[in-house]
Amino acid sequence: MQTKTEFLIWDKIVCSAKKRFDNKLYVKKLSGIDPEVYDKLVLHIILGFACGEDHNSISTNLHNELEHIGVKVREDSLDKVLADKHEVFNSEIYAAYIAFSMLESGASEHEVLGCVTDLLENPEKT
Numbered sequence: 043m044q045t046k047t048e049f050l051i052w053d054k055i056v057c058s059a060k061k062r063f064d065n066k067l068y069v070k071k072l073s074g075i076d077p078e079v080y081d082k083l084v085l086h087i088i089l090g091f092a093c094g095e096d097h098n099s100i101s102t103n104l105h106n107e108l109e110h111i112g113v114k115v116r117e118d119s120l121d122k123v124l125a126d127k128h129e130v131f132n133s134e135i136y137a138a139y140i141a142f143s144m145l146e147s148g149a150s151e152h153e154v155l156g157c158v159t160d161l162l163e164n165p166e167k168t
Contacts, residue, residue, distance in 0.1 A: 047151035051141055051158055056085050058162040059134040068123065071085065075113055083107070088131050092138035097124055137161045 075083075083104060091099035101122075101124050105117045128135070132146075137158045143155045 044168055045151060047155055051151065051155050052085055053081075054155070054162060055134045055141070056081050056136050058137075059084055059088060059131050062130050062134075063127075079111065087127055088134045088138050091128055091131065091135045096116065097121070097128070100124060124155060133162055 054091045086104060086107070087100060090103065095103075101117060104120050104124075105115060108115050108120075140161065141154050142160055144157060145151070149157075
């Protein structure tokens with residue numbers, strides 16, 4: 043079960059990422075998707091890159107997940123969506139990587155939230 047603070051960590055990362063690209067365009071293209079599912083897809087992209095997955099693996103996994111919930115999307119369309127996200131989401135990918143590292147090292151969720159917030163709101167300090 044995810045704690046409220048852990049939810050806030052990942053939500054902070056997703057909200058930051060959604061400000062870095064034409065989020066409205068993708069929401070419109072995926073209009074049949076619940077907004078919560080859409081946020082999970084954005085997080086999946088970030089976490090995939092943070093864990094070292096390559097573009098093709100992330101694309102295939104997203105395609106399979108969307109198919110599983112009944113959303114028909116061509117895999118080449120997902121490839122186009124992902125094409126620049128490694129660069130566009132660079133700060134969020136780094137924040138997710140740091141969050142994983144800190145949590146695995148035993149840092150408190152509040153410490154991790156503070157660090158993620160600092161990284162995303164003050165990127166010039168990193």
